[in-house]
Amino acid sequence: MKRILLALVIASATMLSFNxxxxxYIEDPRTxxxxxxxxxxxxxxxxxxAASVSIDVPELSDNYVDFGLVSMSMSNNNRETFxxxxxxxxxxxxxxxxxxxxxxxxxEDPINDNFNVQIDRTLILKVSLTQGR
Numbered sequence: 001m002k003r004i005l006l007a008l009v010i011a012s013a014t015m016l017s018f019n020x021x022x023x024x025y026i027e028d029p030r031t032x033x034x035x036x037x038x039x040x041x042x043x044x045x046x047x048x049x050a051a052s053v054s055i056d057v058p059e060l061s062d063n064y065v066d067f068g069l070v071s072m073s074m075s076n077n078n079r080e081t082f083x084x085x086x087x088x089x090x091x092x093x094x095x096x097x098x099x100x101x102x103x104x105x106x107x108e109d110p111i112n113d114n115f116n117v118q119i120d121r122t123l124i125l126k127v128s129l130t131q132g133r
Contacts, residue, residue, distance in 0.1 A: 031130040032059060038123040043107070050108035051117045059129060062100050067132025070098050072105075075124040082126065092117055103127060 093110040
């Protein structure tokens with residue numbers, strides 16, 4: 001009798017736990033990706049050790065800045081491989097910041113603050129904009 005009663009209690013608890021579960025479907029947010037080519041002559045130093053370049057991204061709206069996600073990857077070998085930024089690639093630290101309509105990429109020596117960085121190759125940037133909820 002105790003076994004039957006125990007089995008009923010376990011079965012009831014199991015049924016209650018399964019009934020309390022709900023399945024929720026989450027849609028993947030929309031992501032748009034854009035490609036930009038940065039040539040060596042596009043970089044400026046402005047008398048600082050860090051080089052920088054700004055690119056206009058008209059699709060980068062207030063909605064992405066306030067609620068979305070902006071991510072970037074870079075190739076320095078003609079699209080053979082990409083590195084997600086921020087990253088240190090061949091001794092140069094790359095980082096970026098963004099605001100509505102514009103992204104600025106910075107390149108600097110991660111060890112020597114007084115070394116002026118010179119970018120001597122063409123870089124391919126992929127910018128991905130992911131919508132927020």
